[in-house]
Amino acid sequence: MRDFSQLSEREILALAIGNEEEDGRIYLDMAERLREDYPATANIFKEMAAEESEHRRELLELYREKFGDHIPLIRRQDVRGFITRPSIWQFPKPNIDDVRKIAESMEQETQRFYRNAAARATDVSIRKLLGDLADAEAEHEHRADALSESNLTADARSTEDKHAREQFMLQYIQPSLVGLMDGSVSTLAPIFAAAFSTGDTFAAFLVGAAASLGAGISMGFAEALSDDGSLTGRGTPYVRGVVTGLMTTLGGLGHTLPFLIPSLHMALIVAIIVVVVELSAISWIRWRFMDTSPLRATLQVAFGGALVFATGVLIGGG
Structure with a gap:
């Protein structure tokens, strides 16, 4: 050279x-x-x-x-x-x-x-x-x-920009939302069941960490293998899989980390606050990017989260 x-x-x-x-x-x-x-x-x-x-x-x-x-x-x-x-x-x-x-x-x-x-x-x-x-x-x-x-032209540019936004939605926003919803909601039951049944915050943390990482890996592979993007235009399957997996893990770890607090009472309070923030963020994303009305988005997400949370509490308390 x-x-x-x-x-x-x-x-x-x-x-x-x-x-x-x-x-x-x-x-x-x-x-x-x-x-x-x-x-x-x-x-x-x-x-x-x-x-x-x-x-x-x-x-x-x-x-x-x-x-x-x-x-x-x-x-x-x-x-x-x-x-x-x-x-x-x-x-x-x-x-x-x-x-x-x-x-x-x-x-x-x-x-x-x-x-x-x-x-x-x-x-x-x-x-x-x-x-x-x-x-x-x-x-x-x-x-x-x-x-x-x-x-x-202005119309052509507007059409292309609209299409670009749709591609961004399909390739990043939708996989992120799916992962965040799954991680934030599906891990509620095992974490709170472990917390209420054992009374041990660290045990709840281990269960939550395992559930979050396991769900992230599972969701990542599921998204990557579900569609190669050639027909749907949803982009590279590996990118979607990584995005979905990371957001799933992040959604679960958010309300898992509070259980590093030794006090069970304090850990539960902080975890519940984090769950409310997570569900609010999901509702906002659905309203902002998925054209869902704020009230409808909030009620749907809150109802699903409440069901899973109640399931964990009932199983753990029983």
Whole structure:
């Protein structure tokens, strides 16, 4: 691997040609991945790919004029400190905002590359072209805005943003809510049953910790294996599984930790307060993200929690 500062002008041009070709293909990959859900944004990336193709043509003409027809294979990974690019095809379901940020960072990195390359060039025509391409990359942000105005109308942007919110709901909010509800509600019975039956706060803590971790692992695997996201658009199953498992564990540990307090009476009071906070948070999330009325969300969650809590108390007290 060689440093960028060690490359000759011929090698820099060869690297730039490969860079423009790869960037164009990345933009086309973005367009293809976004075509179905975000057609207006996909058109923007197709036009940006066309611009990268024009840059590559200009570089090829100059290279042929200066060095002939053979272009050495110089890859990004062969140059230390050279700009890197993401593999869009590896993204399970690209987030629209993430893709736009990636495109912006690509233009900024390419601009820095051309600035540095132009500063090192001694040939006037090479220096001029590299400088012009650096200016062109700097203008791409404005060009992207112009493309957005022509392709991404207010209605199209509103539709895409709505779809992005729906994807966020399916991939993160819904699994988080399922996990939090299961962890907060299902662990109530074993924890309070252990507390009332043994009168030992540490024993209740052990039962709660085991129930929370076990439920987290179980729910995580259940969510990950239930749907690969290819048809429902719910995103990567592993991410959903991790989110669900962590939130399930968190929901159970919230009212388990108070049982580290030696006093059973105080531990019960604190645990009940934590349970009220947890159920209130669940009700708020359902109202905020699931379009459930505040009263309905509160009554549904409170009723379910009360049933499970009563079950634990009855079993433990009996």
